[in-house]
Amino acid sequence: MQKPVKRVAAIHDLSGFGRASLTMIIPILSTMKVQVCPMPTAVLSTHTGGFEDFSFVDLTDTMESYLHHWEKIGIDFDCIYSGFLGSTKQIDIVSKFIDVFGNDDNLKVVDPVMGDNGKMYATMDQEMVEHMKRLIGKADIITPNFTEAAYLLGESYEEGISEEKMKEWLVRLSDMGPKTVIITSVPDGKESKNTSVIAYDKKVNRFWKVSCLYIPAHFPGTGDGFTSVLVGSLLQGDSLPVALDRSVQFITSAIRASYGFDYPQREGVLLERVLENLNMPVLMSSYELLK
Numbered sequence: 001m002q003k004p005v006k007r008v009a010a011i012h013d014l015s016g017f018g019r020a021s022l023t024m025i026i027p028i029l030s031t032m033k034v035q036v037c038p039m040p041t042a043v044l045s046t047h048t049g050g051f052e053d054f055s056f057v058d059l060t061d062t063m064e065s066y067l068h069h070w071e072k073i074g075i076d077f078d079c080i081y082s083g084f085l086g087s088t089k090q091i092d093i094v095s096k097f098i099d100v101f102g103n104d105d106n107l108k109v110v111d112p113v114m115g116d117n118g119k120m121y122a123t124m125d126q127e128m129v130e131h132m133k134r135l136i137g138k139a140d141i142i143t144p145n146f147t148e149a150a151y152l153l154g155e156s157y158e159e160g161i162s163e164e165k166m167k168e169w170l171v172r173l174s175d176m177g178p179k180t181v182i183i184t185s186v187p188d189g190k191e192s193k194n195t196s197v198i199a200y201d202k203k204v205n206r207f208w209k210v211s212c213l214y215i216p217a218h219f220p221g222t223g224d225g226f227t228s229v230l231v232g233s234l235l236q237g238d239s240l241p242v243a244l245d246r247s248v249q250f251i252t253s254a255i256r257a258s259y260g261f262d263y264p265q266r267e268g269v270l271l272e273r274v275l276e277n278l279n280m281p282v283l284m285s286s287y288e289l290l291k
Helices: 022-031 060-073 088-101 126-136 146-153 163-174 222-235 240-259 275-279
Strands: 006-017 034-046 056-058 079-082 107-110 180-187 195-201 206-212 288-290
Touching: 006 022, 006 088, 006 222, 022 034, 022 222, 022 275, 034 060, 034 222, 060 088, 079 088, 079 222, 088 126, 107 222, 126 146, 146 163, 146 180, 163 180, 163 195, 180 222, 195 240, 206 240, 222 240, 240 275
Parallel strands: 006 034, 006 079, 079 107
Antiparallel strands: 034 056, 180 195, 195 206, 206 288
């Protein structure tokens, strides 16, 4: 029996304040007519980007209980989507989740959250990187940022990286298992302050690029928003380049809508002001096919 709406298992942490992880993912995918079934990895009073002394409850053991109960009652998913994971045990649980609920008809999306701006997050180490390498081997799509791609490949962080070298990275990551590799926050060699999202579709051997205009702001949670729009767009039937375009345009519009207001950026983008944009038709596309 066909489900009336698509269904996503979202394996992420939940913060009571600050727009990141599940507080970004649920409203975005719900607005895109997708049912979100959250599996919280942890519950925090705030996210960790710019806040101190936050409360933290580790839900690793609860994750396994979720998995067993969902398997018992026979839930099926159109997409399995994981993000920040706090330990090697959590990575292993997600790997088992994909083994149990993954199939040839659903999407397995892994956002291998490990670092940014050339540095690994404080909770990450080389053992986490090695476990993450094994997890992405079970994914159809991965969405590392430029820093995370470097760690997965054991490469140095080069802001002046060439387009050809970037394409080589994409192919090498795809050779680790995923059919589609999307690297965000790639420094744009042509425009010094701009960044790009560059993707590789192994099935058709094509590279896609969407450029992002530089905005002098840093809002936590935008990576979660990007991948969530990508997932929703693909589940709606969009092609990969259109899904990339929609994701970049939405996050750019969210940052622009937020930047003019005087409030702490650690609270995240003003998502509530731009959610309706997700239901607008795609009037123009700015993606490029790289040769």
